[in-house]
Structure formats: C-alpha cells, structure tokens
Amino acid sequence: MRESVKFYIDGRWTDPADPARSRTLEVVNPATEQVCGTVAVASATDVDRAVAAARGAFPAWSQTSVPHRIEVLRNILDAYQKRSGDLAAALTEEMGAPASLANGFQVGLGAGHLTKAIEVLEDFPFEERRGATLIVKEPIGVCAMITPWNWPLNQIAVKVFPALATGCTMVLKPSENAPSAGQIFAEILDAAGVPAGVFNLLQGDGPGVGVPLSSHPGVDMVSFTGSVRAGVEVARNAAPGVKRVTQELGGKSPNIVLDDAAFAESVAAGVANMMGNSGQTCSALSRMLVPGSRMDEAIGIAREAAAGVTVGDPNGDVAMGPVVSRAQFEKVQSLIQKGIDEGATLVAGGTGRPDGLEKGYFVRPTVFADVTNDMTIAREEIFGPVLTILGYDGVDHAVEIANDTEYGLAGNVAGADLDQARAVARRIRAGWVSINDGFDFGCPFGGYNKSGNGREWGEFGFHDYLETKGLLGYAPDEAAP
Template sequence: MRDYGKFYINGQWVDPETPKSLDVINPSTEEVAGKISMGAEADVNKAVAAAKEAFKTWGRTSVEERVAVLERCVEEYKKRYDEFAAAVTEEMGAPDFLAQKAQAAQGLTHLKTALNVLKEFQFEEDKGTTRIVKEPIGVVAMITPWNWPLNQIACKVAPALATGCTMVLKPSEVAPFSGYLWAEVMDAAGVPAGVFNLVNGDGPSVGAPMSSHPDVDMVSFTGSTRAGVEVARNAAPTVKRVQQELGGKSPNIILDDEAFAQSVTGGIAGVMTNTGQSCNAPTRMFVPKARMGEVEEIAKAVVDKFAPGLPDSGAKMGPLVSLTQFEKVQGLINKGIEEGATVAAGGAGKPDGLEKGYFVKPTVFTNATNDMTIAREEIFGPVLTVIGYDDIDQAIEMGNDTPYGLAGYVAGADHDEALRVASRLRAGQINVNNAMPDPNAPFGGYKQSGNGREWGEHAFADFLELKAVLGAGQA
C-alpha cells in the first residue's frame, strides 16, 4: 500500500504542519490503495513562500538553462514511465493499455513539446522603436483533476518551467499517486529548490488558500465549471490571472452520407474512451432523424466492444473513479430514462459479473431532445445522447445551444462540407473526421468551458507578461 505522507516544498520532502491523512480508494476493487497527507493554509503559505523566493533567480535564467532542466525532466520521466502507468491504473482505474499508451504517454508528450517550443521561442521582439519583452508571470498555483492526471499536470508544469515561472501544484486528492511520482521526477531532474512545490489536499483547505494567496500571480485550474467559478471568485480580490479549462458537452454532427456508419462508430468509441471521463468527449451526437434506427444497431455492436472489466483483463473500459462519480452517473442515466429517451444500449445498474468496483454499463440514448437533462449536463461517464436533426442548419443550431464550448466534432465523407460545418461551431477545438490529437494544437474553450489555452506554443502565452520597452530600438 502506498504511503505518501510528505509534501514537496523548497526541494525537500517535509511533514505537513498539521497531521491529517486521507485514504485513497482503488476504484476497481473499492479497497484502500494508499494514504496521503492533507494540507492546509499553513502548508500553502510555506510552498508559496518557497516559490516566491525561487522566482528571484529562476525567473531570470537563460533559455539554455531551462532547456537543460527540461531535458533532464524528460530523461527522469522515461525512467519512471511504467511506474506512472501503474499509478494511474491504481488511482483511477485506467485499463493497462490506456495507462501505458495514453495516460502516461501524455505526460511525456507535453514535456517534449514544451522543450521543443522553448528552443525556438522568441521572448523579445522589436516593433519599430519599441521592444516587446515576454517575461514569466511569477508564482503559479496549479489545481489539477483526476481524470487525466498526468496530462493535466504536465500541460501546466512543462510550459511554466519553460517560461521561467515557479509553481505550487495541488493534484486531485482522488487520484494523487501520479502527482507524487511527478514530484519525485522533478527532484531527480534537479529542478532548483522552490521552483516546483507539491501540496496535497482538497479544494477548501488547499485550493482556496492557493487561489486567494496575495503572493500567487496566476491560478491555472482544470475541473468543473462550478469549481472554476469558485476559484475565480477567490482569486478576484488580488486581481491575479486565472486560466481555466472547465466542463464540456461537446456536439458531434454526423453528416448524412456514405460514411455514416463509420462516423457513428467513431463517435461512440470517442465517448467510451477513459470510461467517458473526458471533458472534451463528444457526448451529444446529432444525426439525421431518418437514420436513428441505424444508430441503434451500430450502438449495440460498438458498446459490446467496450464491455467493462478489471484493468489487467484486457478490457477497453475500466471503472469510474469513485463512488461519488458512480452515483452521479447512475442518477443521470435514470433521469434520461424518466425523461423519455430510448436506451439503445446499456442502461442503469452495474454490468453483470462486476458487483465490486465502480463499474457502469456503457450507455447510448437515442431519440433524445436537446432540452433533456442528459443533453444539458456534463455526465462525465460512458453515456452518449443521440439527437435527431431535420437539416444541417438545425444540427448546428442545436450543437451550439449549450453553455459550454470546449470542443466540437464533425464527421462525414465530404471533407469540405465537414469543414464548413466546423467553421460554424462555437468551441475552442473542433475535430474533423476523428482526427488524432495534436499536442501543438491549442486546447481550451469558449463560454463556460473556460479561458486561456493549453498545449504547445499557445500554452506559453498565459504564463507570460508583456513588457513594452519604448525607445529600446532607437539607434
């Protein structure tokens, strides 16, 4: 059993100011997998003070110095790669293949991407007689979620390191193991003391003091829209920058053409990946009303391939992360049934033979309407809502009829038509014809899905301040 009782502050593993522990539950077995210490405001104050002091020197390092540190981070991460995958499986139930090929892989990808961007990034530019200088913003508080733990840590920490910021990280207390291993990698890579700090804990006890701290210059938060609003409220009195990647209810518009079956198949699979626990999952599918019956037949076949199972069983789908999440998803499945949607596959209750663990049936609702609860609320489970449309204009209108705007999807044989539809969707990232993820593409949302962008070169912007030096370019 893992025992992670210390915090990483100022280059040292230290005890919490007030001892308090939390059991971490393995969602596949419902058994205790480890313990972590839970921090408080006093621990946050120590970590922020360390980050503030470290910024005096780290913020003035050269690109070459930061490149060297990131290169060491990449090498140390590689050494621990299998441990990262195992930790993600244990803390949030990811199937072995997903932990290896996607969860752990994303952490390494973001480190490498930030390293490559840093080598070519221009921190100064002359415009006439004025020099535009991009400088690190300072101390960054980072609050990350449990669903893609390494992805979200890496896509914040890597660009922050690259731009010269210092930071305090609070990983999710639900899935904290991979964050602890990340701190060990930072230590082994020789990241200078105080540049990276880790304090475990929950939102009220650690997240709120981080967000409101007067010596924190920026908060980078990923999580629910509700929690994001609270973070912004806590940060407002100190007028710090707040970067948010929040919820989503992403539309997937399927064109009426010969690629229909392939498009629907890909869309269903996209929802089921990571047990539906992805903020950008294509959870609202829009199809021609006349072809709804075809969707129902396809759904049965696709869902069978995503039968849940234990992480080491070869199953493509694991459990939900927690009992809280299980109960939420079950409640929304029942709500869909009550409101009159057709259960084309799956439904309420646990899958046969899996009475232990937070396993759910992959579920597809058809004949839904865009005003149903299952079409409005972010379910964050393997649940797809399929809605019929009369014409493409109606599909686009319904697709945009949501408070969210994180992602959108379009699929069909006519690529040019798909691009025209994509241009009319109001979301931060549009996927056309099941394109592969691009680590250099900006990731973030419109509307209540947040602000700012992560990934690649665009991630650097939020961690930088702009300084105009007038007269610097004069002869």
C-alpha cells in the first residue's frame, strides 16, 4: 500500500500543518478497482508554508551560476535513473500504464526532457547586448505547478526542469489520482542535493490545493496542465494577482492521411497510436481524415489494426491497460454510446469491457467511421481509446475539417509525398504538427485556441519562466550616433 501522506517543504518531509483536521483520499488501482494507496490533501496553511519556503529560497537560487545549475541537473539525472524502476512500478499501479509503456516512454520522457534541459542551459542566452542597452533574462520568481495523471513524469519534467534551469523556485501539486510519481520525484530531487526550498511538493486535489496555490499572493507564475474547464478556473484564480499563467489543455487533433501509396500503413499506424496510453493523451490524433473514396478501404484496415491491440493486466505483455478511474471509464462509455446513437459506423469495439475482463476500468479499442465533424465524438475530447474516421473530398476540404475545432494542440499529416505533407502541415492551425509521426524533444509544445497558451519542451520551455529586463545606458560608449 503506497502512502503519500507527507509533504516536501523547505527540504524536509513534513506532516500536514493540522493533522487532526487533514483529509486523505484513496488511490485506486484501475486494473483491479482495489485501493492501492492513500494521499493526503494539503490545506491553505500548507500552501502558505510551501510558498514561504520557495520565496525564502529564491534570492539565493536565482543568483546561482549556470555551471552550478547544470551540476545540480546532472545530479538529478543520476538520481532519476537510479529510481526509474520505482517510477515505472508506481505508474503501472496507479494509472494502469502497461509495464512496457511505463518502463519505456513514460519514464523515458522525464529523462529525455532533463537531458534536453541540460543541453539548452549550456548555451542559453540570458544576456544580449544591443548597442548601449543590455537585454537580460531573469527568473520570474516562485512558480506554482499543477500537473495531471495521464503522463505524470512528462508533465512534471517539462515544468520543473526549465524552472530549475532558469533560477526559479517552485511548488508542485501532482494529480491525486497518481500521486506516487510526484512523491518519488521529490525524493529524487532531495537525493540530488537540490537546496532546501527550491522545490516543494504538496499533495491533494484542486479545491483543497489548486485553488489556494493558484491564487496565492506569493506566487509569481502558474503553469497548469489539464482540462479546459479547470484551466479557466486556474486563470480566474490567478487573475487578481496579475500572475503569468501558462496552460496546456485539451485537444481533438486531426491526422490527415493523404491519398498515396502509404495509405494502408498510415491508417494502421494511426489506429495503433490512438490506442497508446489508453487514448489518454492531450495530443492524441483522435480524428483521422481519409479520402472519402477510400473510406471502405480505411474501415477494413482500421478494423484489423484495432483487433490486434491487446488489452489486459498492465503488468503483463499487453499494448493497452485500463483508463485511470471509474469516472473516466463512465465518461468514455457514454461517448461511445453517443457515437452509436448519432449514426456513426461502429468499426471496432463499442461499449462494455473487452471479452474476458470482468473488473477493472478497461475499455474496448473502439473505432468509428463515416463520422461527420458535427457529431459529438468528433467535437468533444473523449480521452479514451476511441478513434473517429472522417472522409474528405480533396486536400482543401481536409484542411477545412482539421481546423474546424475549438482546440488546436496537435496534428499529423501522413503520406509518402513529403512535399505535399509539408504543405498540408503548414496549413493546420495547431501548435505541434508532425509529419509521419515525427518526434523531437526540442520542438515547442503547446496549443492554439482552447488548447492553451505558452510553450513547453526544449529551449521554448525556458521562456515562460523568465522576465525580460532592459538596462539602458549599460554601455554608453556603444550608443548609436
């Protein structure tokens, strides 16, 4: 039984400020539906303590040298690698990530972002001379970080590592659905020798911790990843303090499959990718766009690909585990039923658990075809293993459908003709558009429209943690005549 009942504040593990009145929540293993842990809910008093620790540590940490911060980050990387097995086990138990995914991409993303942060920091231009003026990039201050359960280490990494690298201090609140990743992460930073107060961890839920943290007068910046609804509330809470707020929110991302020789391969890859992490990915390519004239062909390929997705005990050799919670399971089930009711063609899957699974929040890998972009399953973010296939008449129509969404987080163009794929990708209104599933730790990640604001990953992840100062007359001898 995992217990996340202490908070990491000012370099020490500490009990809640008022243990007699503190609340705890149960953590449920989504594969077994059994309680697997307990997490404490921090109070406003705990938030005050953590923010005070971060404010107290900021003057010294913000003035540390780049070589010193690089050394600290390298120490973290060493400690992270030593705990990779513990992190993976926690993700499998608490969020149902298959062991291969947890030990692979889930944990690997954290290490990859840390390695990239070190690389960026080595050459990052914190100062620039422009004639007589010096432009300086300085750490913004104390940062509040609120992260989700679907990619816990990725979302913690893309916030914490740039903040550390730029000289900020911080308070992290991970999701109460998967708290152990954050708990182990704090242990890693403690073992690596991160100075007291620079990094602080509070556990709990949105009302108990997220609200007082995002509205706290001692916080200078809030970085949030989660739903649009929660993101709006975070922004409202932060607004009276005129804080900087960055948000990575939802998506309903298009995958345009071009009409060329790679069609069959592209459709099969799109199905497999959608089922990864049980479809619980903000940037999931949940709308596949295919030429209308090849819809029947796409249906046959997609049906076969979905049938090949193995679902079951995440500790075993499976491609897909459960979704994270009963609430998520019920939401996905209702939207699958909505797709059926609205007249989409059910190609694979459907409501209920996969055959042979009597318990656990397992969802059948589901594919709908003949979907139109006005259907609920084409508009709403399902956040489950549900793919919708829409037909298009020509590339212009495909781009029109792709951009007909309130979101704009990601997209993909799949095809053998690279020049055409490049041209189409330029026209998609989204922050992260891949060509044939390209991937790059240095690419900026973030959304247009209701998918959020700000950018994470690589050097672009540094900018939101920095203020820009102009020192006029810094070099008067270099003033323009």
